[in-house]
Amino acid sequence: MQPPEPLTLYTADDVRIDAGHLHGADDLCFVLAHGFTCSWRQPALRRIAAVLNRHGGVIGLDFRGHGRSGGHSTVGDREVLDVEAAVAAARRRGYRRIALTGFSLGGAVAIRYAALHGGVDAVVTVSAPARWYYRETVPMRRVHWVIEKRVGRMVVRLARGTRIASKGWDPVPEAPHEVAGRIAPTPFLIVHGDADPFFPLDHAHQLYGEAADPRELWIEPEFGHAETAASPDLIKRIGAWTSAATALPRSKAAREATEDAPDRE
Secondary structure (H helix, E strand, O other), X not given: OOOOXXXXXXXXXXXXXXXXXXXXXXXXXXXXXXXXXXXOOOHHHHHHHHHHOOOOEEEEEOOOOOOOOOOOEOOOOOHHHHHHHHXXXXXXXXXXXXXXXXXXXXXXXXXXXXXXXXXXXXXXXXXXXXXXXOOOOHHHHHHHHHHHOHHHHHHHXXXXXXXXXXXXXXXXXXXXXXXHHHOOOOOEEEEEEOOOOOOOHHHHHHHHHHOOOOEEEEEEOXXXXXXXXXXXXXXXXXXXXXXXXXXXXXXXXXXXXXXXXXXXX
């Protein structure tokens, strides 16, 4: 596999976003959105990108406050602007079909972007939460400690290089399940494991229940959480599903998406 083309993108609120582009032979591009404290440069994301690259181009990005990107994480709120910058970069490179593929936090952001901004041709989420403030599992209680406590934010900055905004949400952004119904008629695939230690299956069922067709729900046996648990076989199936789903007539929003977006790199 060729090394990715490095990209430096800028969001509408002037945050610098680190990204990488794997060129694809087709007119399909996967915008790859990572989970909390991860990075597109990590081996798990690079392996996923390599598999998806068999079906099209891939643009992986680091959300604000993560990796080499600037700013501070807002844990699912203003990250929609980071995705917007990556989608615009894909359009400038001539890709006509854009598929958002998000893991955990990245899945929540993908849902919110597709619902609130539109202009994409497919949405795939893996291990995405349906609602905010979920604390019913031990891992999620740890996540909330990291986000809400000063010492927690310091620990995750030192251990993972993730910088989290000290102020909480004001106002609280729409939860994924609240906007999932607005994604239609864009094809929407929800993937969730029955062994997810962070978010139990009711999150996937809630997203599916609030969404509208065309939608699919894959419950993966013995599958844990997000990018670190995703097998090559699962990613191959996601790539094949996305290729087929985006081969259908594109949504009105996608057809009207601006393909000569202003240069923000």
